[in-house]
Amino acid sequence: MTPPRQLHLNAFLMSTGHHEASWRLPESNSHAGTDVAHFQRLAQTAERGKLDSIFFADSPVLHGNVAQRPYGGLEPTVLLAAIAAVTERIGLIATASTTYNEPYNLARRFASVDQISGGRAGWNVVTTAGDAAAKNFSLAGQPAHSQRYERAAEFLDVAKKLWNSWEDDAIVADKAAGVWADSSRVHPANHRGTHFQVEGALDVPRSAQGHPVIVQAGSSENGKDFAARYAEAVFTAHQTLADAQAFYSDLLQRTAAAGRDPDSIKILPGIVPVIGSTEEESLRLERELDELILPEHARNQLAGLLRVSPESLQLDAQLPDGLLSEDEIEGAKSRYTLIVNLARRERLTVRQLIGRLGGGRGHRTFSGTPEQVADAIQGWFQAGAADGFNIMPPVLPSGLETFVDQVVPILQDRGLFRREYTGQTLREHFGLAKPANSFERVPQPA
Amino acid sequence: MTPPRQLHLNAFLMSTGHHEASWRLPESNSHAGTDVAHFQRLAQTAERGKLDSIFFADSPVLHGNVAQRPYGGLEPTVLLAAIAAVTERIGLIATASTTYNEPYNLARRFASVDQISGGRAGWNVVTTAGDAAAKNFSLAGQPAHSQRYERAAEFLDVAKKLWNSWEDDAIVADKAAGVWADSSRVHPANHRGTHFQVEGALDVPRSAQGHPVIVQAGSSENGKDFAARYAEAVFTAHQTLADAQAFYSDLLQRTAAAGRDPDSIKILPGIVPVIGSTEEESLRLERELDELILPEHARNQLAGLLRVSPESLQLDAQLPDGLLSEDEIEGAKSRYTLIVNLARRERLTVRQLIGRLGGGRGHRTFSGTPEQVADAIQGWFQAGAADGFNIMPPVLPSGLETFVDQVVPILQDRGLFRREYTGQTLREHFGLAKPANSFERVPQPA
Ligand SMILES: Cc1cc2nc3c(=O)[nH]c(=O)nc-3n(C[C@H](O)[C@H](O)[C@H](O)COP(=O)(O)O)c2cc1C
Ligand SMILES: Cc1cc2nc3c(=O)[nH]c(=O)nc-3n(C[C@H](O)[C@H](O)[C@H](O)COP(=O)(O)O)c2cc1C
Secondary structure, X not given: OOOOOOOEEEEXXXXXXXXXXXXXXXXXXXXXXXXXXXXXXXXXXXXXXXXXXXXXXXXXXXXXXXXXXXXXXXXXXXHHHHHHOOOOOOEEEEEEEOOOOOHHHHHHHHHHHHHHOOOOEEEEEEOOOOHHHHOOOXXXXXXXXXXXXXXXXXXXXXXXXXXOOEOOXXXXXXXXXXEEEOHHHEOOOOEEOOOOEEOOOOOOOOEOOEOOEEEEOOOOHHHHHHHHHHOOEEEEOOOOHHHHHHHHHHHHHHHHHOOOOHHHOEEEEEEEEEEOOOHHXXXXXXXXXXXXXXXXXXXXXXHHHHOOOHHHOOOOOOOOOOOOOHHHOOOOHHHHHHHHHHHHHOOOOHHHHHHHHHHHOOOEEEEEOHHHHHHHHHHHHHOOOOXXXXXXXXXXXXXXXXXXXXXXXXXXXXXXXXXXXOOOOHHHHHOOOOOOXXXXXXXXXX | OOOOOOOEEEEEOOOOOOOOOHHHOOOOOOOHHHOHXXXXXXXXXXXXXXXXXXXXXXXXXXXXXXXXXXOOOOOHXXXXXXXXXOOOOOEXXXXXXXXXXXXXXXXXXXXXXXHHOOOOEEEEEEOOOXXXXXXXXXXXXXXXXXXXXXXXXXXXXHHHHHHOOEOOOOEEEEOOOOEEEOHHHEOOOXXXXXXXXXXXXXXXXXXXXXXXXXXXXXXXXXXXXXXXXXXXXXXXXXXXXXXXXXXXXXXXXXXHHOOOOHHHOEEEEEEEEEEOOOHHHHHHHHHHHHHOOOHHHHHHHHHHHHOOOHHHOOOOOOOOOOOOOHHHOOOXXXXXXXXXXXXXXXXXXXXXXXXXXXXXXXXXXXXXXXXXXXXXXXXXXXXXXXXXXXXXXXXXXXXXXXXXXXXXXHHHHOOOOOXXXXXXXXXXXXXXXXXXXXXXXXXXXX
């Protein structure tokens, strides 16, 4: 009997948790966002649960109003390095922007995290929506959505050339002869493109997994095409099984159309598990958290997202007519559409929509017992909607501990999830092949 | 009796050590450059010696010929984060370029390392000499020396505004009222300059030491003026006491002329200590290392530095006439002059010059017993040439272990160096004040 297909689980970590109001709970650490020990413990908890990876979002901007909830924190590549030092196996994924970085800088930083962690690094490639970020980088406003994705594609081409600089066996270290590396096995990038000219070789030798796992998290048309070409794992947000299934098969088709094996991309929708020992308890926890949301704050935030004035949103009415279409949005297109569709489909009032978004910013919130959460995961997994999940605990650290201690064992008992790590690298956890170095291995004359 | 003025000691770390040929020793780790455990142990050794700090150089380029010695390694800000996780007190200084970074990115990354380490971070600000680096960043060649320093000055202005974004008490964390931060105490940078427009606030709250210690390491005229305006610690290279004294008093005068307290800048010349239990043993060690240098390799490297053809350098003759003057050098001006002056003053042959440079790339090599090394340090320190030293062990880890175990205790016995850390932050180790936040603290209405 072949064992059932295996789930992949990533823990998406975020200061006091994904619920907007989690910071207001008595147990929450008000300085969690800059507390490295908090994140190191979370990573160790996720590793105890044998999760594939942890993940940090990122945007080079202080977005949002700090009066209303914690914003800001630690730049995630340096945070991952500090976590690498206190973990052994778990994958380490950081977000970084292709719009506001240079490929040489970012390729070497991720390669360094990959070396430091023994091949456990992943890069969530984003194009960074919003004018506020642009204004931190000497621009008047964000480049157009399609331009951002064009630059992202060339950025990835350059990064892959750089990660290809050193062949695996380039370092010969012949002390007697005084030859450290075989220079015929170290290759300059020689990239001359539209956005970038990058001549040299990377200054970091190839890591145990070849190069960091490429993750992607935008679900617009441009985003899906980019994922089909480059991504090895995809984070995404869906409210319904049908949407998730449609996304899953769409992306697999695009991946095949791009000439890649559909098995070389792992799709992980987000889930915000609100876990109680009974269903009632989980619903009470969810309600208590929602009641801590300040409606004015949430309304302002929603208005910004929908590009309308706060006054046009009435808390106990549905969304007004005449909203923009996705085509007109230059920021985060797919998130916009998801939110508008959710409100229209379920005929939610603004107040109800705020509750739904407060929990997971458009991700699927699921309240229930550990058994019910495991069922929800297994259901989508086996219905062709997911290769695994992006676990977004509403409250941290408690929500991750509960997941690891109560949900993971059920998934293990069902044969769906590893009991021990079988690999060392993030690629091995995800079941992804190590990319070959593209240079032919010409045998050296003796 | 007032205790004598205290020395500051920094350990400059570099794969297998500063001697060019150190990698060829039987005990050297051929993969040291990418081995995080190697660097973590070195940092722990330096911390055992109560040193002020460790330091990593950096350039975003694979410079040099990898056939001839180890080049490349780990990007130093992520490396420092991994080291922060396994140390408690020692300062952590990384080099980063103002020419090939954006201020928002770098300010947040250093602020993050500063948070992760509890206020132990320092940034060695460099402008990055050389065309090879420029060609990794879509440029045909390096910007002119003066332009690089102009950009560096504005870069620092922006970084300081960003580090000034959050007042120390900005986070009020009033859970009951639902107010996380006092938004009147978080300030946008609002920088509109020649090279940069940066609008927003930093997304990292202020660290325990206010902001990372600013270190500088270029000694050209532009470099010294930059140091006088911005630097809190300066690494420098001198071969003679007279040169070091002249540099020291020049820089203190410039610092005063820039309106700063001369005590707010600490000057640390480099020293490469080759330590033996007898003077003969130390000289034998130095000779053994020098004999491992491949002269062809070193001649090519020297020719590149001097901008002449390798053939024009004859191993057993002095440097040819007609070399460029410092004015004509757009790369590392002060290093160029130091090397030419050293060769001319001591009438060195190319082979002898290569030996001197192989040990410390222009830094002062000192061979002797632990007692003699301590004397050399004390001598310059008390002759107005230094506030401390940049210790550059020729071989690592052994050279650092010997320094910590045999030289540090002598300096401690002489009352010149701390026996225990008295502070927590790098600023406290260096005796530097925490920079005030420039925004007035308007008392809030009750
Ligand atoms: C789980 C998840 C995490 C994300 N994290 C980030 C992030 O950290 N930074 C960012 O700029 N965008 C992030 N995004 C993507 C944005 O939400 C948005 O979709 C993207 O910036 C634009 O993509 P699109 O217009 O193709 O949808 C994330 C998306 C998902 C689903
Ligand atoms: C101890 C020491 C360390 C240095 N480290 C670096 C470095 O890591 N990266 C770099 O580009 N320059 C570094 N420099 C500076 C260069 O040697 C060179 O002086 C500088 O790039 C240009 O400065 P100048 O032209 O003002 O002398 C260092 C200098 C010293 C003394």
